[in-house]
Amino acid sequence: MRLICVDCGHTHPPALSYACEACGGILEVQGESGLEPPREVALLASMWRHAGRLCINDPANIVSLGEGLTPMRRAPRIEAALPGFHGEVWLKDETRNPSGSFKDRLVSAGIGKALELGARGVICASSGNAGASTAAYAARAGMPAIIVVPAHTPAGKLTQIAAYGAILLLVEGHYSRSYDLALGLARQAGFANLTTTFLNPWAVDALKLTGLEIFEQLGRVAPSHVLIPTGSGPLVKGVAQGFTETGATPKLVAVQAEGCAPIVRAFEAGAEAVTAWDTPRTIASGISDPLIGYERDGSYTLKLVRRSGGLAVSVSDAALRDAMRDLARLEGVYAEPTGASPLAALRRLLAEGRMPPDARAVCMITGHGFKDGAAFADMPARTHRVADPADVAAVARLCDHAMAEQG
Ligand SMILES: [Zn+2]
The missing domain is CATH 3.40.50.1100 (Rossmann fold)
Structure with a gap:
């Protein structure tokens, strides 16, 4: 396996590389691991049933929570x-x-490859979903994780990231500002960057x-x-x-x-x-x-x-x-x-x-x-407060009325 630039065709060795050395272009994975299909039932019920098509060489580095093979x-x-x-x-x-979210597909492959290439931890700039995914898989792998998100990210996503125990950094402004900070932090800390733009070819490959x-x-x-x-x-x-x-x-x-x-x-x-x-x-x-x-x-x-x-x-x-x-x-x-x-x-x-x-x-x-x-x-909902739950007849009338209204 190696990395190849989609713009100029320059090839790179398989490493934690995020852009073409020659032109700054997007890198993609060329080649596949050729691993045998896994024996574990849980892995067979995930995208790892195609392990041979993905980029992890040693099955011990597969980090899976059951991603892919969605309905x-x-x-x-x-x-x-x-x-x-x-x-x-x-x-x-x-x-x-x-x-x-679908980000689990990228992160499962990307974090496994980060392990294989010797990364000490992972970092991810995210609008929320990739951050939650990275935090979850880092927990599973026992790796430190730093997640960088815009401060206005929906509360449900922030709660989820925090729940998995990642370090969560909130950055004012649009997503690209978080993206830039993650680039710098990854370099400084020596962590793998799992940001799910086209940055990490090992993740995108999945x-x-x-x-x-x-x-x-x-x-x-x-x-x-x-x-x-x-x-x-x-x-x-x-x-x-x-x-x-x-x-x-x-x-x-x-x-x-x-x-x-x-x-x-x-x-x-x-x-x-x-x-x-x-x-x-x-x-x-x-x-x-x-x-x-x-x-x-x-x-x-x-x-x-x-x-x-x-x-x-x-x-x-x-x-x-x-x-x-x-x-x-x-x-x-x-x-x-x-x-x-x-x-x-x-x-x-x-x-x-x-x-x-x-x-x-x-x-x-x-x-x-x-x-x-x-x-x-703020969507119209069919929610009603029940004043007296003992008065079943009144509640039934309320439900009839609500059903008739909706047609
Ligand atoms: Zn290039």
Whole structure:
């Protein structure tokens, strides 16, 4: 195994390297460990059933909490609620990962490789989910962890990171400021940097299994579209890479929030280079990434989206709330705003005729609603205070009334 620059092709030895020495470009893993499939039942029920496809050489370095191999379910009630739609909607339920987001896939691979390469600890700049994941896996591995997040990160995510016992640093301002601090701290402390932009090639490499999983779970038939919440975009790369290996060619849809959409802006302008976003403002904390200082991550993602024949689209906070509500109330899926963004995008693209009504679409539901309960708090709910629980008849009338109101 070695690392290779996606921009200039310069190769590097397998080390804790985060950028091309020749051009500063994004590094990716070339080669695979070739490990035998694990014998442990718990590992076989995780992405590590494909251990040979990943980057860990010594099975003793695998740090697993049961990540990957998440459910894929068709969403018939959502399909029925889409006007004129006669295709298929599938939900790839990444909320079911151990810490509640798809980041567990990256972190499990990245922390194992950090162990293998002799790191003393791990550090991660995060908008919350990757931080929670890193803290969880560091606890499992018995490694010290430092997590750097924007001070305005949703409380549920902060609580989760703190619960796992990591050192949690709150930084005022947008995500890119946390990103910069983590770069400096990792160098100073000699810790591995697990920040889940394109920074850590060993972590990003694991996401290729996501594309493979989708293909297998659809019965080895390709979807027409995969809709992916997109900050800097490693998940876009992972899905693209996984499908390339199968020979399938779904169109990839990078979904961003209107209040932070640097990749969508470049896509719509027909530009090759993505420029940073000044002032992110959206309830979708997971994709609120202005890319300041690592704009080339966005440009790379945009290139992959175009190569797939796909597109980039943004959605409003109001559309995100509608999508969150419908996922919960029509399909029983509790997703944070970022995780609901693919459904919001699907709706917009169908309404604008930019996606055919017979599409076979996969929505990547990337993060759990438990992480950001406040985002649901202002939604109309059917909650009633019971004055006298002994008066069953009165409570039954109240319920009848409430059911009639909702129709
Ligand atoms: Zn290079």
